[in-house]
Amino acid sequence: MAGEPQTIHGAFREATQCIHIGDREADIYDLLCAAQEVGTHFLVRTFVNRLAGDGDHTVATIMDEVVVKGLHRIEVQDSKGNPDQSVLEIRYRKIGTLLPIGKQSRYPTLTMTVIHADERGAPKNRKKIEWKLLTDLPVQSAQGCDRETRMVFPAMEDRGLPQDTQIRL
Template sequence: MHIGDRESDIYELYCLVSELGTHFLVRPCVNRLAENSTLEEEMDNILPEGKEKYQIMLRQDEGRVREITLNVRWKRITLHPPIVKAK
């Protein structure tokens, strides 16, 4: 299992992970083509498995705290190559 953040949202990296016979967990930065729609549309249909509230300090406004809610959703999805890289 490989875990990555937005900087790891590289299609070629997904291909390599697949060739190695393993899996990838990533927070994507691109709304990729997935199954019969897009990644965003696929995930919009999934209910959160977990929900947690956090308080974070804002960098631009020292001393100010903001409460955020983190929703965790997951689904095994097959991604399609980007249109410009499809063969």
């Protein structure tokens, strides 16, 4: 009807154009399910170690077995603001994650790509970078993971984040 506010569904010609990008506080199972339900996508930095696969493993134990599939070099600042470089080891795998017990009747199991970007070596003047990302975007190579890390950082930076090392991609 004329004069009614436009809904989120009407704001985009195609829902697939919308990607919800968030930091750790956006790692909410309900939000990830809702994004898929309306046909949008998500990319979040996670802090939850969910049950996965057959329920006898967690995402972290599955990812520990994944080999490094590529390297990604980024510019960072140390604790004094001096420029530095870091090399991230990129691992990724599509994993079916299980629901929290209280939500099993409300939501389906989510299959998503888990991306781990871990800094090689131990930096001297800053915290080691260890990113864990979740996405339902297609990732078929380490270069695809580069795209995801390049997308998530500006969104976090615009909010005054990251809460860790200052990173410039």
